[in-house]
Amino acid sequence: MRKAETSRRFLALVLGILAIAAIGKAQGWWKGETEKDLIAATSRAAASPQVGYPTYDDLWLLARLVSGEAHSEPYVGQVAVAAVVINRVQSPRFPPTVPGVIFEPDAFESVSNGIMWALPPTDENMAAAQAALDGWDPTYGALFFWNPAKVVSPWIWTRNIITSIGRHVFGR
């Protein structure tokens, strides 16, 4: 009698845990860190009272990419990465919009591995993206950049090299 009661209690406990787990999953209690960051960063940007500080547009996406690709680069190197995106937008060889270029599959490492969304862009990242949108192109028309210290496709070295800034080589 007592045994049967214990097992019933156990069964109830198990079902209870499973039920909570199921509800939790449905409610998204265990969403990944990156997703939370995204939500936080978005609402921060949206709540910002500053003039000309857009949320979901080219500037913000560019700054995100800069933070992902060039967070430890000098300021000029950050502008250069944003400028490559803009040069691609203007080139017939790449999609004609900023999101089209940034989210072209496998085009940027920080998009593929999610680093782009890891941290909200800093003021410096935003300023770099803005400078590139204002027309500053430290790469003079580069369509590619790569970090020679990392494993890169040997093909990339067949590009015409224009210059190198910080840890990146820029080419066309």
Next chain:
Amino acid sequence: MQRSRWITVGVVLAALVGGLWFWSYNLDNMRVRNSLEASYQRALFSMVGHVQNLNTLLAKGQVAQDNGQAVLTLASAWHEAESARSSLGQLPLGRFNLTSVQRYLAQVGDYSYSLARKLALGQSLTEREQENLVVLAQETNKLNKELQQMIGGLRSKPTWGTRGVTVGLKGKPVPPAGSIADGLAKLDERLKDEAPTLTYDGPFSEHMENIKPRAVTGKPITIEQAGRIAEEFVNRGGAVKYAAVTSRRVGGLLPTYSITLRPQGGRRLPDITVDVTQTGGHVVYFLNPRPPGPARIDLGEAVRRAEDFIRARGYEDMITTGSLRHPNTLVVTQAWTQDGVVAYPDFVKATVALDTGEVVGFDARGYLTSHRRRDLPSPRFSEGAARRKAGARMTVDRIRPAIVPMSDASERYCWEVRGRAGGQTFLVYYNTENGQEEKILQVIESPDGTYTM
């Protein structure tokens, strides 16, 4: 006895929860993979469909006799080509750099659009343009056939070929045979060699890739000279003195020395970058990356600071044509005037920090690319005629002569009419030769400045 039962129950429970978690995790994973795959497949089949439509439209375009029909057909061809490009850019094949297919589609669309524009303006196509259209139609037909073969031969889900990639000639990644990547890489290689080179009046025309800067004149300078030019540029009128510390060569279409300057006298300010052309020693860019504090000076004062800065650097006969406000900076644009005619392509920009009024950025790339003295014939379409033409649709506020850039970097000598209609402001440009309406811009007046769209 009792204790081992508890353990057994615990283990069974853990296994049950773990199994359930793993099962739902796998299920989730599979759904994510499938939906990603679905979006890739959608892009692939859409791309093939758009190329098919493009092919049909180009074929029709060759037969169309009436201008109206030809304009519709060619404009639709542009739309289909752009849609095909957009789909192509969504395929998971970024690492294969299939840029020649992209470029071909961009040029076919752009070329069709430029012909449609010409016809819409009442002009007829030259023999050369007709021939180009035939060549493009044939090329597209070939492309379409190849894509149909690639897709039509499928009996199961297409494989992308992103696994089992080998390294080929010149380090190019080579996808496994029979995959989508393989098919498209072959197409890309063929188009790279065979696609016709087209020079016409569109942004993707061949000539746009090699525009030579016109105002970069003079003798080659040394890197030391470039350093001195940069120092002089930065230190003129500035309170803090800067000295050149490092330099970097920049190749490409406008070869420069990029000079880094450091503040002297122990001031803790960021380094400044100045780019000086290797020919003639012209300053292309100047940038002080100091983050400006909250805005304190008014915008009128900021514009004056920018104008003084530009004048002090040797630019004469410049007028301010616009300004754009960012949170703590103002970007002021000035254009050169030739005997009262505003040459919009010859522009420079100065960025003013709104905390102190210091100029923290300068950009002369536009000016250096296009500046020269132009031959301006006396207008055959008079100012009065422009006023009458514009007056029919809006209240005219101002008319002035201007040189305006077109999308293919060519220029038109126009009357610029500024006027209002329906509570909005516009700039309309009439060709001084024949009165043709070359361009309409809407002027956006906002607290952040005046700009055009």
